[in-house]
Amino acid sequence: MVYKNIIFDFGGVLVDWNPRHLYKDHFKDPEEMEWFLKNICTDEWNIEQDRGRPLSEATMGLQREFPGHSDMIALFYGQWEVMLKGDIPETVALLYKLKEKKYPLYGLTNWSAETIDIAYRRFPFFKVFDGIVVSGTEKLIKPDPGIYQLLLDRYHLKAEESIFIDDNIHNVNAAREMGFYAIHFQNPAQLEAALSEVIPA
Structure with missing residues (x-):
């Protein structure tokens, strides 16, 4: 052929591209960072933005679900270019x-x-x-x-x-x-x- x-x-x-390029500077403990990426800003959540979900909708929805992690969630797209x-x-x-x-x-x-x-x-x-x-x-x-x-x-x-x-x-x-x-x-x-x-x- x-x-x-x-x-x-x-x-x-x-x-x-890797979220860890951003979050390594915001988590003192690497294990906490990995927990956050596995349980909060997950691959499954991110892929929905790749499917077309608006970034603002995705961010606000996750912040409502996990209000204690609101600032870290905001970083994902607020400083996305660092990734x-x-x-x-x-x-x-x-x-x-x-x-x-x-x-x-x-x-x-x-x-x-x-x-x-x-x-x-x-x-x-x-x-x-x-x-x-x-x-x-x-x-x-x-x-x-x-x-x-x-x-x-x-x-x-x-x-x-x-x-x-x-x-x-x-x-x-x-x-x-x-x-x-x-x-x-x-x-x-x-x-x-x-x-x-x-x-x-």
Whole structure:
């Protein structure tokens, strides 16, 4: 199979986003921070913003539920940009190499529509993409097959001609079921090696 298109997830693949980058400076005890992220500002809560729930609604709802943690909850989106520590240089370098080889590049990300512009402003590599689908804008999130199909339809792509890269195995498995060649990202060197097996050097 000749692969024509390469599709990247963003968080954990091209950018280093982690709530701990923010909260480590606000909790004296790392165990307290981990408890907070596991029980208050959870991944499950955050993913609903990636699905399109307004940040203000999410924040106020959680503050009503946990009034004793109101200030810490407010930090999550009040200082959200601190969580976006930087890019992942080796993966970004690989992205540019693929662009130089004339591969069409696309993004498919679970990300809030209200914060994605912060990333666009901070990281110039986003300009190399030929198209991007953001879950919070579409009100769909991976691994829902609908968001993969939306990407294919919008940019007139075929799954069997496309390589999909994501650090979440559930998203990878969903892509495989739809016919993509999907790579479970673990680190930049592993990704480069995996790509070298299926595309020309």
